Amino acid sequence: MDYFNYSRRKSSVVNIGGTPLGGDNPIRVQSMTNTSTQDTEACVAQIKRIVAAGGEYVRLTTQGVKEAENLMNINIALRETGCMVPLVADVHFNPKVADVAAHYAEKVRINPGNYVDSARTFKQLEYTDEEYAHELQKIRERFVPFLNICKENYTAIRIGVNHGSLSDRIMSRYGDTPEGIVESCMEFLRICVEENFNAVVISIKASNTVVMVRTVRLLVATMEKEGMEFPLHLGVTEAGDAEDGRIKSALGIGALLSDGLGDTIRVSLSEEPEFEIPVARKLVDYVGSRADHLYIPGVAADEFDYLSPSRRKTFAVRNIGGDNLPVVIADRMDGNQEYNPQFTPDYIYAARELPQTCLKGVGYILDGDVWSGEENTYPAFNFNSIDGLKASKAELNFLFLPYMALTDQLALELKAIKNVVIISQSNHQNRLGEHRALVHQLISAGCEHPVVFFQQYMENEAENLQVKSAADMGALVFDGFCDGIFLFNQGSLSHAVIDATAFGILQAGRIRTSKTEYISCPGCGRTLFDLQSTIARVKAATSHLTGLKIGIMGCIVNGPGEMADADYGYVGAGRGKISLYKKKECIEKNIPEEQAVEKLIELIKANGDYIEKA
Incomplete structure (x- = not known):
């Protein structure tokens, strides 16, 4: 895999109504109704709002046979108005419902955790190999007739595994692990392959972004070993609402999209479903804008483990790196000292001049050529000011360093300087690729300096900043590279919004908690x-x-x-x-x-x- 240059994973094409998925098709965006599936009028109205917002598939819950049967009425009512959006039935606990829904929906989602296996009891059950094999045979006997119905009706399926609904059977053998989640999915995929049923989409979701990203990475690697190219549906389930839901979704989904994984996404917000679509579209378009970028000649470090990453080993410089929580650096170059006490930055970049009043407990960063040892301040140097950096007596120094400036000679000189935190910066079309390449080069060179990622934007809407910055940081967080984040926005957003976004990214990535x-x-x-x-x-x-x-x-x-x-x-x-x-x-x-x-x-x-x- 190329960690540094963006390209989409090759996947097979699945026809879902008149909107094909996977292959060279665009990454599709979708949502789900929250109306009663027995209320035809309400469902049709909400589906049309989702479609008007740009939704390309719409899912409806089908908790019983009556709901599944009413999909026929919903489908007819939509088509009579000229709305041809494919409908997806969402089935849990009752495979009979899936059989019925396959006649009326363009796609049926089933959950391996409760399709045949009993509802999860959270009890530790033991299965012998024979008993386990018998349970798998029961799944096959029930699943194959459903696939035959889907073949007859040209209905696609989604095998949708949720971290929260793994069966007791899977838990007994694999525990609550990415390996267990992947195996829950693969059991069903192998049956699909054996039955020559290829109209399959896969999703693996969790509210924990770390679990979600690691598991999807592992799933793709497992499918590749078994020669499978099924398309992927991405989502962070139970992400929440407002800025938290947007940041959490963009961080998890964005990390995978950035590696070329994903053929359709759903941003799950605790809001009206049509509000999910613009967020999903912004995320897809932003990551997709990296296509055909200038090549980044990064070289992967031998010790990096993409499927099971751990935090990169660094030494601590003051409270940055080592075992310390990642820090937040913010700018206040305009002199405005506005801040939210809950999201107070650890350091403030003041550039050329300290403000008249400094925030208590916050470190201030001044450019190295004007720093003269003021109390609670620290100098920052550019990559071409290495002599000033080497001469500095400060306990903490910052070095602004683009990937292409990290020569072998500079890396060698850096190894001798232990009081330096590197601020990785990039203006590349694929800034994530350059940030990653710099850290991999540091690892390979034996440089254990902490790295803070400088991310620059020009946004006037909070949602745009939340989506873009979270997408840019996602893979860096999950790869274990983040010792800090420095969001710099030249738009009209307040410092409080920018600071809250930085802290929100760290919390969504489970590496620093600052709020409920x-x-x-x-x-x-x-x-x-x-x-x-x-x-x-x-x-x-x-x-x-x-x-x-x-x-x-x-x-x-x-x-x-x-x-x-x-x-x-x-x-x-x-x-x-x-x-x-x-x-x-x-x-x-x-x-x-x-x-x-x-x-x-x-x-x-x-x-x-x-x-x-x-």
Whole structure:
């Protein structure tokens, strides 16, 4: 694989209605309705809004046979208005529903974790090899008839594995690991290959971006070994809403798109589904703009493990690198000292002159030629100022360094200087490729200096900055290269927005926590309460609890599984009823919705994790 030069992975073509996927086709964007699939009128109206926003496929939940049968009415009603968007049925727990849906939808999504295997109990079960093989045979006996129905009706399928719904059988053999997630998918893919059924799309999703990226990378490598080229559907499930949902999605999906992986994406936001489409389109277009860029002559370091990366070994310079959390550097060259106390940068680049009032606890960076040893300040040098860098007596120095400036001679000189943090900068069309190439060259040269990534933009809309900067940082974070981030925006956005975006990227990548994390689903026809108003109430009561992870799930499909990584969970149990979880354990069932947020706070307090608002 070429880590430095962008090109799309070769995948097979799957015809989904009149909108083919994979191969040389554009990367498609899609969403999912949150209306009842038995309400034809509401579904048709929402689907048309999604299509008007640019959606190319629309998925609907089909929790029962009645919903699957009503796809026929929805399909007819749409076609009568001239709307030809392919419909995708989303099936969990009941393979009979998939059989019915295959007659009326252009694609059917099944979840290997609950297609034949029983619903997950989170109990440790033991299977002998014979018992395990018997369970696989049961899957085959049920799955092959479904494939035959799909062949007869020219229906494509999506094998959609969710980290949160792995079966107890898979968990018993592989545990809650990327290897287990991949095997859950491969069991079904191998049957498809044996049955010569090629109209298959694959997705592997998780709310944990690290798990999602590592697992998709491993899946692609596993498919390549077995000669498979099925197209990929990418998404970060339960990403949340607002800036968190956008950053988390762009970080995870963007990391994979940047490596040429992915043929269709869904940005899952806890908002109206049509709002997902513009975000997805921005992400696809931004990464796609790297196509046909000037070649980057990067050379991969021998010790780098793409499929199972760990944090790059660096020495610590003050509080940067080593075992320290990644830092945030920000600029205040305009003299504006606006900041949000929750997202205060660790360092501020002031360039030529310190502000009249400096922020407490923040280090200031001055250009090396004007730095004269002021208290709590540190010099920065350009790559052609190596003599000034070598002469500096500061405990911490910064070196702005483009990849093409890192010569063998400079690397040799750097190895002798231990009080330097490198700020990687790039103006390349594929800046990610150059950032990666620089770090790989440092590794190969034996330079263990920390690296902060300087990312420059000119954005006037917060969403644009969130999507682009997260997409640029994703692979760098997941490769284990990030000792810090420096976002520099020349547009009209406030410093507070830029700082929050930087901290949001680090949190979405699970490498530094600065606020409460919400694992919230986007909602669908299964959702058992008003998701958006509930999220607002839960956030209002808990957003000051820095470091906690709280899951807010509309139903039980992925609830306890996706929330296994969360500290507390709020899950729809029935109409107007909520169940509360501590980790995977259900603590209280069927609480009236109007009491549930208060009960959640009581649960958090009972476990000693609640602090009163300041």
